[in-house]
Amino acid sequence: MTSLKPFLLTGFEPFCGSTVNPRRAWVNPSEQAVHALNGQTIAGLKIVGIILPVDRQSGPVVLLKALEEVHPAAVLCLGEAARRPAISIERVAVNLLDFRIPDNAGVLITDQPITADGPAAYFSTLPVRALLNALLAAELPAELSLTAGSYLCNQIFYTLMHALAAQGSKIPGGFIHLPVLPEQAAKMDTPCPSMSLETDLKAIRVVIETILSHLVNNGYTQSENAG
Amino acid sequence: MTSLKPFLLTGFEPFCGSTVNPRRAWVNPSEQAVHALNGQTIAGLKIVGIILPVDRQSGPVVLLKALEEVHPAAVLCLGEAARRPAISIERVAVNLLDFRIPDNAGVLITDQPITADGPAAYFSTLPVRALLNALLAAELPAELSLTAGSYLCNQIFYTLMHALAAQGSKIPGGFIHLPVLPEQAAKMDTPCPSMSLETDLKAIRVVIETILSHLVNNGYTQSENAG
Amino acid sequence: MTSLKPFLLTGFEPFCGSTVNPRRAWVNPSEQAVHALNGQTIAGLKIVGIILPVDRQSGPVVLLKALEEVHPAAVLCLGEAARRPAISIERVAVNLLDFRIPDNAGVLITDQPITADGPAAYFSTLPVRALLNALLAAELPAELSLTAGSYLCNQIFYTLMHALAAQGSKIPGGFIHLPVLPEQAAKMDTPCPSMSLETDLKAIRVVIETILSHLVNNGYTQSENAG
Amino acid sequence: MTSLKPFLLTGFEPFCGSTVNPRRAWVNPSEQAVHALNGQTIAGLKIVGIILPVDRQSGPVVLLKALEEVHPAAVLCLGEAARRPAISIERVAVNLLDFRIPDNAGVLITDQPITADGPAAYFSTLPVRALLNALLAAELPAELSLTAGSYLCNQIFYTLMHALAAQGSKIPGGFIHLPVLPEQAAKMDTPCPSMSLETDLKAIRVVIETILSHLVNNGYTQSENAG
Numbered sequence: 001m002t003s004l005k006p007f008l009l010t011g012f013e014p015f016c017g018s019t020v021n022p023r024r025a026w027v028n029p030s031e032q033a034v035h036a037l038n039g040q041t042i043a044g045l046k047i048v049g050i051i052l053p054v055d056r057q058s059g060p061v062v063l064l065k066a067l068e069e070v071h072p073a074a075v076l077c078l079g080e081a082a083r084r085p086a087i088s089i090e091r092v093a094v095n096l097l098d099f100r101i102p103d104n105a106g107v108l109i110t111d112q113p114i115t116a117d118g119p120a121a122y123f124s125t126l127p128v129r130a131l132l133n134a135l136l137a138a139e140l141p142a143e144l145s146l147t148a149g150s151y152l153c154n155q156i157f158y159t160l161m162h163a164l165a166a167q168g169s170k171i172p173g174g175f176i177h178l179p180v181l182p183e184q185a186a187k188m189d190t191p192c193p194s195m196s197l198e199t200d201l202k203a204i205r206v207v208i209e210t211i212l213s214h215l216v217n218n219g220y221t222q223s224e225n226a227g
Numbered sequence: 228m229t230s231l232k233p234f235l236l237t238g239f240e241p242f243c244g245s246t247v248n249p250r251r252a253w254v255n256p257s258e259q260a261v262h263a264l265n266g267q268t269i270a271g272l273k274i275v276g277i278i279l280p281v282d283r284q285s286g287p288v289v290l291l292k293a294l295e296e297v298h299p300a301a302v303l304c305l306g307e308a309a310r311r312p313a314i315s316i317e318r319v320a321v322n323l324l325d326f327r328i329p330d331n332a333g334v335l336i337t338d339q340p341i342t343a344d345g346p347a348a349y350f351s352t353l354p355v356r357a358l359l360n361a362l363l364a365a366e367l368p369a370e371l372s373l374t375a376g377s378y379l380c381n382q383i384f385y386t387l388m389h390a391l392a393a394q395g396s397k398i399p400g401g402f403i404h405l406p407v408l409p410e411q412a413a414k415m416d417t418p419c420p421s422m423s424l425e426t427d428l429k430a431i432r433v434v435i436e437t438i439l440s441h442l443v444n445n446g447y448t449q450s451e452n453a454g
Numbered sequence: 455m456t457s458l459k460p461f462l463l464t465g466f467e468p469f470c471g472s473t474v475n476p477r478r479a480w481v482n483p484s485e486q487a488v489h490a491l492n493g494q495t496i497a498g499l500k501i502v503g504i505i506l507p508v509d510r511q512s513g514p515v516v517l518l519k520a521l522e523e524v525h526p527a528a529v530l531c532l533g534e535a536a537r538r539p540a541i542s543i544e545r546v547a548v549n550l551l552d553f554r555i556p557d558n559a560g561v562l563i564t565d566q567p568i569t570a571d572g573p574a575a576y577f578s579t580l581p582v583r584a585l586l587n588a589l590l591a592a593e594l595p596a597e598l599s600l601t602a603g604s605y606l607c608n609q610i611f612y613t614l615m616h617a618l619a620a621q622g623s624k625i626p627g628g629f630i631h632l633p634v635l636p637e638q639a640a641k642m643d644t645p646c647p648s649m650s651l652e653t654d655l656k657a658i659r660v661v662i663e664t665i666l667s668h669l670v671n672n673g674y675t676q677s678e679n680a681g
Numbered sequence: 682m683t684s685l686k687p688f689l690l691t692g693f694e695p696f697c698g699s700t701v702n703p704r705r706a707w708v709n710p711s712e713q714a715v716h717a718l719n720g721q722t723i724a725g726l727k728i729v730g731i732i733l734p735v736d737r738q739s740g741p742v743v744l745l746k747a748l749e750e751v752h753p754a755a756v757l758c759l760g761e762a763a764r765r766p767a768i769s770i771e772r773v774a775v776n777l778l779d780f781r782i783p784d785n786a787g788v789l790i791t792d793q794p795i796t797a798d799g800p801a802a803y804f805s806t807l808p809v810r811a812l813l814n815a816l817l818a819a820e821l822p823a824e825l826s827l828t829a830g831s832y833l834c835n836q837i838f839y840t841l842m843h844a845l846a847a848q849g850s851k852i853p854g855g856f857i858h859l860p861v862l863p864e865q866a867a868k869m870d871t872p873c874p875s876m877s878l879e880t881d882l883k884a885i886r887v888v889i890e891t892i893l894s895h896l897v898n899n900g901y902t903q904s905e906n907a908g
Binding site for chain 1: 772773776779791800801802803804810825827830
């Protein structure tokens with residue numbers, strides 16, 4: 001008897017942002033999505049959900065520990081992107097830390113590499129075009145994005161891809177940005193696009209199903225996947 | 228025994244838009260919201276829902292006929308505003324028809340008044356600030372807007388206010404623009420903010436409840452309201 | 455011998471904005487444009503330039519005094535509109551004061567009429583469509599706008615149109631918003647469209663020439679215009 | 682006697698765009714800037730200006746030939762970015778061709794690498810933070826950008842950095858996007874930010890002077906620079 005490897009899904013705790021925009025504090029759509037899907041089975045894969053701290057030091061540590069413990073079939077990291085109107089499928093992670101606001105530990109970093117000896121960037125190894133097409137076919141607003149920024153979302157994305165490359169791992173990994181939730185947009189100083197958690201969850205399910213199809217099309221089977 | 232007057236809620240059929248953006252055709256959040264709420268009772272008021280044609284000639288005719296037949300306690304007209312990220316509470320209706328795309332009858336009008344002998348504009352008689360505050364308090368993204376455009380939404384808004392003024396009517400009336408639905412945003416050429424129908428319906432309920440509070444605060448009672 | 459009536463051109467002093475965005479303070483493209491054109495003759499009309507205070511009380515006083523003293527053939531009021539990318543030809547002035555930031559006297563007003571007994575709005579009596587066409591033909595970025603906001607720009611626009619209406623004056627009057635200058639955009643927290651003073655001045659010349667053509671086409675002559 | 686190496690400045694011919702937006706055709710701010718500065722001496726460096734075709738095949742060929750022939754002290758490639766409001770200093774070139782409109786040869790490429798054996802991305806080797814600070818200090822609107830897109834601008838940027846890396850060259854190279862010119866914005870369907878050629882030229886001079894300061898600070902001298 002074989003057991004399927006799980007699907008690793010990560011989200012972030014809310015940005016503290018207490019000095020920047022205190023009214024937005026302590027909600028994050030990626031956290032809520034991970035809480036909603038953790039433990040569920042989608043497309044035959046058990047979802048293991050992990051919440052990452054918004055901290056340039058402990059965030060990568062928690063991700064890498066999860067990667068090691070979960071032995072996932074694929075990894076999708078989620079984050080929040082204020083002002084973006086659609087599900088943003090990120091294509092590129094860059095080796096750059098350049099914050100506009102401090103992380104939750106209160107540290108603001110400018111123009112530093114994530115890893116001194118890493119390459120300038122990694123491409124997502126998720127089937128990004130297929131994800132876009134599947135989301136649009138499901139009538140969910142989505143776009144391909146060429147930048148995940150230079151804050152902690154990009155750091156986690158880069159850290160993931162760097163770890164997979166270092167391990168010679170073939171498992172697909174990547175990052176998707178979610179718009180803010182309506183309740184966050186309602187607290188902003190100027191009108192801001194939002195997306196409901198229901199729409200987020202529909203989108204993430206489509207994404208995970210499409211990633212599994214991609215795995216299967218590339219020869220992924222239960223036996224390879226056996227623990 | 229007295230019977231409460233109903234609440235008149237109007238929406239628009241989809242823009243045909245067949246030559247402009249055929250993929251968007253035949254969905255309109257205001258139509259779906261009116262279908263969902265028609266016949267329901269909110270805050271003690273029976274909702275009478277009417278769908279208006281996207282036609283500069285028959286649209287006002289249908290509205291005025293409904294106004295006459297329904298004898299409403301208040302009127303809220305709804306429309307769709309692509310590219311807007313939040314519930315837009317319109318403050319001002321202007322006496323202007325100036326279309327960028329034809330109406331569903333295929334007619335494009337430039338720089339014409341709606342009514343040759345009407346004033347330049349009317350203000351909404353809805354409690355717009357109270358509506359904004361109530362929506363934000365309910366964590367729903369909303370904004371006050373100073374322009375309802377110069378297309379058919381503004382025409383219906385102006386037609387409503389002009390009719391109420393001509394009748395010396397004291398009932399509150401106004402217009403709210405809804406963002407496009409996610410399924411519409413998914414079909415646009417460039418990413419566009421959207422809002423789910425669930426969020427729309429929550430917002431419209433809050434709006435109707437707030438309008439009733441306003442009516443009651445201004446001395447509105449069942450006996451005045453008797454048919 | 456007859457003397458042509460002058461053209462009244464107004465601009466605003468800079469927004470103080472000291473608590474909002476101190477780095478932007480004390481520059482205003484409308485002030486610089488009026489300084490550059492004051493005393494010049496464009497299309498045969500002498501330009502009389504006036505700078506208005508950003509003050510809800512003294513601003514209208516200065517405008518109305520200038521209107522009385524200058525006896526202009528036409529009036530164009532200019533203001534600054536941050537975030538707008540093009541010359542914005544305003545169509546509608548509304549009877550509303552609703553500020554997001556205080557005026558330079560430190561007062562913030564919410565939801566008040568400009569004039570308790572005035573109509574909801576006035577349309578510009580400038581030939582707005584001809585102005586748009588002339589600007590675009592001259593390859594200058596321009597747009598018609600349906601809202602001049604609810605701050606001091608709109609107040610001055612409304613005050614002008616209300617005064618002209620009260621006097622039964624037939625002279626054309628209206629308002630145009632200019633984007634910020636590049637040196638202002640360079641000091642903003644997020645990237646913002648700008649327009650150089652040279653482009654502003656080209657545009658204002660085209661506007662004044664087009665207004666004079668409109669006057670002449672409507673039977674305006676030197677003899678009518680005699681002092 | 683030593684002779685200073687020149688500064689290589691490239692721009693693009695206009696996008697044909699004949700089927701997309703024929704009214705915009707045949708102007709490009711980067712071409713005009715290069716024409717205006719070609720042959721001039723800025724900060725002691727002779728500017729050699731080259732115009733690149735908007736063609737995924739011949740564009741890189743022309744760039745690489747110029748690089749070989751000019752033996753520049755530094756290279757700055759310029760391009761046009763519609764909808765961007767400020768001078769955009771690009772940080773990252775990615776190994777991706779993914780066009781939304783065809784190039785001038787009529788070819789539209791989707792999801793292809795620029796160079797099959799190249800890394801995912803290169804960082805600019807211009808002193809990007811110093812360039813931003815110098816532009817803002819000169820009151821010119823500017824921003825750092827994390828994406829140069831996936832069209833021909835990014836292709837040229839990547840091609841440049843890949844060639845410099847392959848040669849082991851230490852000369853600084855990078856890419857800057859310019860907003861459209863006012864005359865282009867005047868021909869667009871919707872209002873679009875623009876920047877005048879005068880502002881562009883001021884900015885490019887500041888950029889070149891800052892790059893030379895950076896070279897000198899890093900030990901660059903005439904003798905090293907001798908032909």
